[in-house]
Amino acid sequence: MSYLQISGLSKAFGKKQVLDGLDLDVRRGECLVVFGGSGSGKTTLLRHIAGLMAPDAGTLRLDGRDLSEQGPESRGVAMAFQNFALYPHLSAFENIASPLRARGLDEDTLRQRVQETARLLKIEHVLTHLPRQLSNGQKQRTSLARSLVHKPPVLLLDDPLRNVDAKLRFEMRLEFPKLFKASGATVLYVTQDYREALALGDRIGVLEGGRFQQIDTPAGIYRNPRTRQVARLFGDPPINLFEVTPQRVAGGMAVEIAGQPLLLPDSRTDLAGQPCVLGVRPEDVIFSTAPEAGALPVALEAVMPINVRTVTLLKAGSVEILASRPEDPELAATRERVPGFARLAPGRSLFFDRATGARL
Numbered sequence: 001m002s003y004l005q006i007s008g009l010s011k012a013f014g015k016k017q018v019l020d021g022l023d024l025d026v027r028r029g030e031c032l033v034v035f036g037g038s039g040s041g042k043t044t045l046l047r048h049i050a051g052l053m054a055p056d057a058g059t060l061r062l063d064g065r066d067l068s069e070q071g072p073e074s075r076g077v078a079m080a081f082q083n084f085a086l087y088p089h090l091s092a093f094e095n096i097a098s099p100l101r102a103r104g105l106d107e108d109t110l111r112q113r114v115q116e117t118a119r120l121l122k123i124e125h126v127l128t129h130l131p132r133q134l135s136n137g138q139k140q141r142t143s144l145a146r147s148l149v150h151k152p153p154v155l156l157l158d159d160p161l162r163n164v165d166a167k168l169r170f171e172m173r174l175e176f177p178k179l180f181k182a183s184g185a186t187v188l189y190v191t192q193d194y195r196e197a198l199a200l201g202d203r204i205g206v207l208e209g210g211r212f213q214q215i216d217t218p219a220g221i222y223r224n225p226r227t228r229q230v231a232r233l234f235g236d237p238p239i240n241l242f243e244v245t246p247q248r249v250a251g252g253m254a255v256e257i258a259g260q261p262l263l264l265p266d267s268r269t270d271l272a273g274q275p276c277v278l279g280v281r282p283e284d285v286i287f288s289t290a291p292e293a294g295a296l297p298v299a300l301e302a303v304m305p306i307n308v309r310t311v312t313l314l315k316a317g318s319v320e321i322l323a324s325r326p327e328d329p330e331l332a333a334t335r336e337r338v339p340g341f342a343r344l345a346p347g348r349s350l351f352f353d354r355a356t357g358a359r360l
C-alpha cells in the first residue's frame with residue numbers, strides 16, 4: 001500500500017519544465033532513493049513534498065490525506081539539506097533539542113529523546129560541545145539527529161553525503177540503512193552517486209526528463225534496466241554497448257562484433273534479424289587465453305586494477321570486520337541481519353609487531 005502518493009506532478013521554471021507529470025508511490029517505512037543527474041529536479045521534488053513549493057499541476061497525498069491544503073509545519077515531513085546548518089552558539093545537545101523545544105515538549109521527555117537519538121548516531125559523548133568543537137562527521141551526525149529527534153513520519157534527505165570526505169561517506173553509507181529502519185521514518189534520499197543509491201535504497205527511482213524512468217530495487221535496476229540510459233547510469237566501469245543484429249546460427253544465436261561472430265549464451269530467437277543494442281556488464285565478460293567455441297577473438301591490451309566491490313560489515317560479538325566482494329546488488333539490497341561465518345583467504349593474512357608495528 002502506498003504511503004506517499006504523487007500523481008502527475010508538474011513544475012516549470014520559466015520555459016524549463018523540470019517536473020513533467022511525475023508519478024511516485026512510496027511505501028511506509030521504506031528508503032526510496034531519488035537518483036538523477038545534476039539539474040534533473042531531485043531537490044525540486046523534495047521541496048514539493050516538504051511544502052516549500054507549490055506544483056503547477058498534480059497531487060500529493062500522505063497516508064491518504066491531500067497535502068495541498070497543509071503548510072510545511074503540519075505535514076509531518078522533515079527535510080535536511082546538503083549543508084547541515086547548525087546553530088553555532090548552541091551545544092550539540094541544544095541543536096538536537098531545538099525542534100522539540102519549538103514543539104514545547106516537557107524537559108524530561110526532551111532529554112530522553114535527545115539522548116536516545118544521540119545514542120543511535122553515536123554522538124552521546126559530544127553533546128556538550130559547540131559546533132566548532134565537533135569534527136565534520138560529528139556535525140553531520142548532529143544535524144541528522146536534529147532531523148530525526150522528533151520522529152518525523154517522513155524524512156527527506158537532500159544529498160547529505162555530498163560534501164563529506166570519502167571515509168565518512170563510506171561509514172555513513174554502512175550505517176544509514178540500520179539507522180533509517182531504527183527511526184521508523186519513511187525516507188526519500190537524494191543522491192547523484194549510483195553506488196550510494198545501490199547501497200541505501202530499498203528501491204531506487206531514476207529521475208530523468210521530469211519523470212521517473214524506472215523505479216525498482218537496486219538489483220532490479222542493475223540487472224534489468226528498463227532503458228539503455230538507465231543501464232549506463234549504473235555501473236563503473238560502465239556497461240559495454242554494441243550495435244548488433246542477432247542471427248540464428250547452428251548452436252543458437254550469434255551477433256557480429258568487429259566482423260567476428262560471438263555466440264550469445266541467451267537464446268533470444270525472437271530478436272533474430274532485429275537491429276538492436278547489446279549491453280553486457282564488464283563483470284559478465286569472461287576473458288580466457290584458451291580458445292573456446294563461439295568466443296570472440298580479442299587481445300588483452302591493458303589492465304587497470306580498481307575496486308568495484310560490495311562491502312559488508314560483519315560483527316563477531318562487538319568486533320567489527322569489514323568484508324568485500326565483487327559488486328553484488330543482490331547482496332547490497334540486504335537489510336536484515338544475516339547470521340553466517342567468516343573465513344580468511346589463504347595466504348593473505350598480514351602480521352605486524354604489536355609494539356613497533358613492523359611487519360612480521
Ligand SMILES: Nc1ncnc2c1ncn2[C@@H]1O[C@H](COP(=O)(O)OP(=O)(O)OP(=O)(O)O)[C@@H](O)[C@H]1O
Nearest residue numbers: 013016018036037038039040041042043044045192
Ligand atoms: N526556484 C527556482 N527558480 C528557477 N529555477 C529553478 C528553481 N529551483 C530550481 N530551478 C532549476 O530547476 C532545475 C532542477 O533543479 P533541482 O535543484 O531540483 O535539481 P537537482 O536534481 O536537485 O540538482 P543537483 O543534484 O545539482 O542539486 C535546475 O535547472 C534549476 O536551475
